[in-house]
Amino acid sequence: MKFKAALIAASAIAASALVAGTAVAGDNSFYVGAGVGVSQISLPKSDITNGIAFTFDQVDFPLETWSAKTDDSAIMWSAFVGYRFLKYFAVEAGYLDTGSASYTGRGTAFDIVNDVEVPATATFDWKATGGQASVLGIWPIDDNWDVFGRVGGFFGDVSGDAHAMVDTGVGKSHFSESSNEFLYGIGVDGRFLENWAARFEWLAISDLGNSSTGEADWNAFQFALLYRF
Numbered sequence: 001m002k003f004k005a006a007l008i009a010a011s012a013i014a015a016s017a018l019v020a021g022t023a024v025a026g027d028n029s030f031y032v033g034a035g036v037g038v039s040q041i042s043l044p045k046s047d048i049t050n051g052i053a054f055t056f057d058q059v060d061f062p063l064e065t066w067s068a069k070t071d072d073s074a075i076m077w078s079a080f081v082g083y084r085f086l087k088y089f090a091v092e093a094g095y096l097d098t099g100s101a102s103y104t105g106r107g108t109a110f111d112i113v114n115d116v117e118v119p120a121t122a123t124f125d126w127k128a129t130g131g132q133a134s135v136l137g138i139w140p141i142d143d144n145w146d147v148f149g150r151v152g153g154f155f156g157d158v159s160g161d162a163h164a165m166v167d168t169g170v171g172k173s174h175f176s177e178s179s180n181e182f183l184y185g186i187g188v189d190g191r192f193l194e195n196w197a198a199r200f201e202w203l204a205i206s207d208l209g210n211s212s213t214g215e216a217d218w219n220a221f222q223f224a225l226l227y228r229f
Contacts, residue, residue, distance in 0.1 A: 032081050035199065035224025039076040041101035042217045043126060048103050052122045052164065056109050061166045064117060066107035074099025076220045080132075090136040096154060098208070098218050100127040109166050118167040126216065128208055130156010132183055143191075150185040154205050158213040177213045181205050189226065199224040 045068060053063050080094025103124040111118050134152025141147060159176040187201025204219040 028083075028085055029228045030081070030083050031197075031226050031228040032079075033199065033224050033226035034077070034079045035201070035222040036075065036077045037220045037222030039074045039099045039218060039220035041072050041074060041098065041126065043070045043072060043101050043103055043124075044214045044216065045070050045103065047214055048124055049105065052105060052124075055164065055171070056120065056166060059166075059169070059171075060112040061109040061118070061120065061169075062112070063120060064108045064110050066105055066120075068103060068105035071102045071104075074101055074127075076222065078132075078222065078224070082136075082226075084138070087140060088138050090138060090148075091134070092136060092150075092152075093131065093133045096130060096132045096156070098128045098205075098220070100125055101216070102126070111167060120164070120166040122162070122164040124160060124162045126158070126160045126209075126214065128154075128156055128158045128179065128218070130154060130179075134183060145191075146189045148187055148189065150183070150187070150201075150203070152183045153180060154183045154208070155180045158209040160213060175213060177210055179209050179213070181208050187222075195228050197226040197228065199226055 049066065049068055053066070056063050076097055076099040078094055078096045080092050082090050082092035084090040103126075106119070106121045108117050109120040132152060132154045134150045136148045136150050138146050138148045156179065157176050158179045160174070162173045164171045183203065183205050185201055185203040187199055189197045189199045191197045201222050201224065202219065203222060204217075206217050207215045208218050209215040
């Protein structure tokens with residue numbers, strides 16, 4: 001639903017811009033770019049802990065004590081191609097890697113069979129990768145600087161790896177599920193050569209993932225370089 005709403009909004013903006021036609025002076029150009037940045041992924045720690053507790057229960061090792069922490073900071077990157085078809089609008093499509101967040105937990109479990117307390121640990125790594133398509137609304141400040149807002153959609157996969165150990169037993173699992181979500185952001189472009197520009201941007205995706213993968217809010221600050229043809 002969120003992804004469908006994003007596509008409707010993006011289509012409406014693009015359609016209104018095309019209807020405007022040549023009424024607004026254009027700055028038509030194709031461009032390519034790539035960026036890297038620091039992202040924040042708010043993993044649902046309590047949901048992950050509940051899932052781990054359920055798993056230990058299923059193998060007759062119910063948790064007795066448990067403490068957990070998450071590492072939500074990651075390095076993200078993107079690559080994209082765009083077309084600025086009017087002075088105030090552009091469209092972009094590309095690839096986005098959100099970076100990886102991790103969960104680490106440790107505590108004790110009760111070995112029902114042997115009637116003894118044993119140590120237990122678990123780790124969980126989560127990331128999302130996939131394509132994005134966006135419409136950019138642009139406000140030119142002068143010949144060298146543009147401020148823009150972005151609306152669009154992310155369509156990719158959320159994947160993760162879980163590893164649990166209790167006493168001498170080890171369990172591993174991997175999952176990958178598709179997730180299509182609303183993508184938005186704001187940023188600024190600055191031209192420093194005839195065909196080159198630098199971009200600083202804030203990007204965000206809310207509720208990335210689903211009930212199977214866990215949902216996480218993602219946002220990032222990205223620095224990118226653009227080459228205009």
